[in-house]
Amino acid sequence: MIGTPMLQTYAQAARLAARALAAASPSAKNTALLAMAEKLEAQREALYAANQKDLEAAQAAGLPAAKLDRLRLNEKVLQDLRTGLRQVAEMPDPVGEIEGLQIRPNGLQVGRMRVPLGVIGFIYESRPNATVEASALSLKAGNAILLRGGKEAWHSNNALVRLLQEALHEAGLPQEAIQLVPTTDRSAILEMCHLSGLLDLIIPRGGKELIELVQREARMPVLAHAEGVNHLFVDESAHLENAVRIAVNGKAQRPSTCNSLEKVLVHSAIAPVFLPRLAQAMREAQVELRGDERTRAFIPAQPASEQDWHTEYLDLILAVKVVDTLEEALEHIARYGSRHTEVICTEHHGHALRFLREVDASLVLVNASPRFNDGFQLGLGAEIGISTSKLHAYGPMGVKELTTTKFVALGQGQVRE
Amino acid sequence: MIGTPMLQTYAQAARLAARALAAASPSAKNTALLAMAEKLEAQREALYAANQKDLEAAQAAGLPAAKLDRLRLNEKVLQDLRTGLRQVAEMPDPVGEIEGLQIRPNGLQVGRMRVPLGVIGFIYESRPNATVEASALSLKAGNAILLRGGKEAWHSNNALVRLLQEALHEAGLPQEAIQLVPTTDRSAILEMCHLSGLLDLIIPRGGKELIELVQREARMPVLAHAEGVNHLFVDESAHLENAVRIAVNGKAQRPSTCNSLEKVLVHSAIAPVFLPRLAQAMREAQVELRGDERTRAFIPAQPASEQDWHTEYLDLILAVKVVDTLEEALEHIARYGSRHTEVICTEHHGHALRFLREVDASLVLVNASPRFNDGFQLGLGAEIGISTSKLHAYGPMGVKELTTTKFVALGQGQVRE
Missing domain, CATH: 3.40.605.10 (Aldehyde Dehydrogenase; Chain A, domain 1)
Structure with missing residues (x-):
């Protein structure tokens, strides 16, 4: 003492x-x-x-x-x-x-x-x-x-x-x-x-x-960094193979880290094709799925509760939701996201630009895994932590x-x- | 209510x-x-x-x-x-x-x-x-x-x-x-x-x-900004006319502002020449002088107390102290300064560089008035205030x-x- x-x-x-x-x-x-x-x-x-x-x-x-x-x-x-x-x-x-x-x-x-x-x-x-x-x-x-x-x-x-x-x-x-x-x-x-x-x-x-x-x-x-309630939005025009690979890497590569994927939002126009492929890949990676009603019409998943959208699992669990528009995805992320790491998979230039501009998070990615939110990966050389405070430093903190x-x-x- | x-x-x-x-x-x-x-x-x-x-x-x-x-x-x-x-x-x-x-x-x-x-x-x-x-x-x-x-x-x-x-x-x-x-x-x-x-x-x-x-x-x-306990160090090699002009401008141009001059530290080697010139200029500007013992051996001034070195007067009052070296000036500023605005008058290149590098303040000046600590004056276009916090913004805060x-x-x- x-x-x-x-x-x-x-x-x-x-x-x-x-x-x-x-x-x-x-x-x-x-x-x-x-x-x-x-x-x-x-x-x-x-x-x-x-x-x-x-x-x-x-x-x-x-x-x-x-x-x-x-x-x-x-x-x-x-x-x-x-x-x-x-x-x-x-x-x-x-x-x-x-x-x-x-x-x-x-x-x-x-x-x-x-x-x-x-x-x-x-x-x-x-x-x-x-x-x-x-x-x-x-x-x-x-x-x-x-x-x-x-x-x-x-x-x-x-x-x-x-x-x-x-x-x-x-x-x-x-x-x-x-x-x-x-x-x-x-x-x-x-x-x-x-x-x-x-x-x-x-x-x-x-x-x-x-x-x-x-x-x-x-x-x-x-x-300080808050928890990472991180989303992947799979847009109508997404390259589906990339989207599945990014989702699996984001969720399963090291699920205990704050830059892991926790939620997938899927555009309704591609949900019928994308969701079965996502479900199969997640099954192989031993990931438990939770879904909203529309998701569960396409794939087997536990029902997701309101609490699920707020939760950072840090575990092999993933919540999935179907949305009708980019706007709906942006709204959902603004409401439930924790400003940590957010991803869009899209081949639509305008949607990529809009997502990059409008999503408020320490790292916003297009067509890449959320696991890149790390000082070494982003080229800072080393990091002392990731800040989700917006003042002074937002994202990985290096020497500068x-x-x-x-x-x-x-x-x-x-x-x- | x-x-x-x-x-x-x-x-x-x-x-x-x-x-x-x-x-x-x-x-x-x-x-x-x-x-x-x-x-x-x-x-x-x-x-x-x-x-x-x-x-x-x-x-x-x-x-x-x-x-x-x-x-x-x-x-x-x-x-x-x-x-x-x-x-x-x-x-x-x-x-x-x-x-x-x-x-x-x-x-x-x-x-x-x-x-x-x-x-x-x-x-x-x-x-x-x-x-x-x-x-x-x-x-x-x-x-x-x-x-x-x-x-x-x-x-x-x-x-x-x-x-x-x-x-x-x-x-x-x-x-x-x-x-x-x-x-x-x-x-x-x-x-x-x-x-x-x-x-x-x-x-x-x-x-x-x-x-x-x-x-x-x-x-x-x-x-937020702290008060401005701002110093001018008049080095042995200072251009004396500039030093007097900067001191008077710093103190008397608008004494109620936080970027005004509050203290002058004078190198002992030029104190006998500089102090009488300073005293005359301050008398003309109706500034009351307070000085340490060595200062008062050269010019009339009220005795400065320990409290004087801590005080932001925001008034036509100036405290003056004689120091023997640049190091002593740096020590004094580190101890009593409020990280707001600090000035050296010197023609010595190495002393200017060292003062710039070692003094911890939102604006450090060589041979210029502390009154320049202002967003418009420093070229930001406009300011919403001056920060003396070191995180995120240190000095005047503009749009950026x-x-x-x-x-x-x-x-x-x-x-x-």
Whole structure:
């Protein structure tokens, strides 16, 4: 148990570190990132030992196998982390770039300089890899980060953060740029939320309850993702083979992720041809179907209730509905969608453009799987999460989304008339 | 007195209007903006009559002359509003632009499309012009806006909003895109703050108390400005004539604004030459000086207390301090500054670069007056306020800052491996 003064001390140290980091050279930051990769290799036995303690405690506590799996550090996980660190080191440094420099009529040169956000609070649950991934992105963007990990990963996170701090130190950067909050009490989350003036941003990653708690309590901006109630609209002109493939990939490739498909809306003109093909493919993928009345006239499915249209299953379940027009599909998505990921399958140019323009979601796709809503897949290089808040970042957040721009103006004595 | 259900009804109507506006053509929006300008001319007698009621009530309530002045609609105010509306109509439409389209290795085309934020809550105090300015920027960006004006401007705001809604209607756009909250009770502010899921953003403009209330209560993102504790650092190599001119312009041109100069830090090597020149110019501008001990060795000034370094005077008062190095100036600004507007006067290239890079403020200037921290002056065309929050917008907010980007992806059947 610690009280507010201790977290304040951590956050104040982070603020000082953030000032040093904002002025640090790209090469110092990259040296630290590469040193982190080397240490993950050199210290792997110590990491496995720390991780073993967490695994044993988790096993004793009866954690389900899937959770144990996410907690485990093995050669594959460390290899992926090393590759990720090297990739982040190779990315261009975002800090200091001046965008849109223009000369005003009075000769004043005005532009926007990309700068770090400052201090980021990162609240997450079991996976210890997130400790390294979030720290690396935060460092590249010139920020300090205060990490509050889950209690299951306590020993692993401590070992990882010690290693990350060693790398910072060797690169001549302040170790307080990456700190682990010294407790996994729930109270630490509330304390972080109340550190206004000391944290510039909080990113919660985890279940709905955690995210809602942080959104309610935080006195500073929060970048969070809502659940993904994601739709595929199969238009009258859709390429049916593509539509079936996208539906199966969206639903079944990894159903537990937030960018999975949850609902299919089918244009009534092609429902008689499309629905039997969809039903067969979903049967082969072991997906349970729920449908509205019109759907159930064509294929066997459980009746879908009003609640089904609101639900993110994260499971091998799919709800299907027949609609008569693109407008009806747009209405349904506006009403039930969660602004996460929305897809249209169509060969009609005007319908594609209209769907792209009018659907309000962090990623809108034409003729492609919703599973592409991911920082790597969209070309950001790496991500710290997906935002469904519309302010600042909407969609996957990479290094650039962990920075902001300030205005700069270069004069030769200009004053205002 | 109204209860939450009524404000919810307004906000729900705004959400529907926002969907229509997001899909509206640039020409429909511009037609509405130009119709607003025409109606401000055609209906000016009715506007003056409504404004007269407010002025009489304000006079009876004993409002000071400066506040009455801000409340007054006259030919000059209406003319400026008309000019502003025409300028906003002429600006390029930000909505629908796709930035950074790239082709991924699998052929998927990925970009970011600029889209409206949705529904904006705007809470402001006396000036009725803000009703028109904020509505125009919001409309251009494709947003709906819910306005909560001050009680002093109640009749003026009602007349203005009626006129703006007529213009929307004539352009075939939903009138609910611009709505005035039907009460000026303080409770309406709290209700707006709690309309989560219905408002995408709240912008409070007014005194510190209002802004802190909204920041504490709001369940959605807030873009607010803190006070401006703004510094000028006069470096050893400064062009002294420029430095004096910038100091006087910054302090005395319009001392009640948040981008005014409040503190001067002087390098000790030039203090003996610079300070007497500064003191004489400030005397002529009727500015009261407060200084640290070293300053007071060179010029007459009241002693500055610790409190002085924290205070935004918004008055003809200036605090002056002698420092020995650029580092000491940077430290002082990091400690006492409010991230608003910071200036260095220097002819030293390296010092200019370092100040630009390391000072954390919404606008950092070299050799120019802090009074340039303004949307018009920096080339945004118009502004809805200055943000000192670092997320989403840092500095003056124009039309672009009232939009966001979503990811769009164009495929031909791509699925994730």
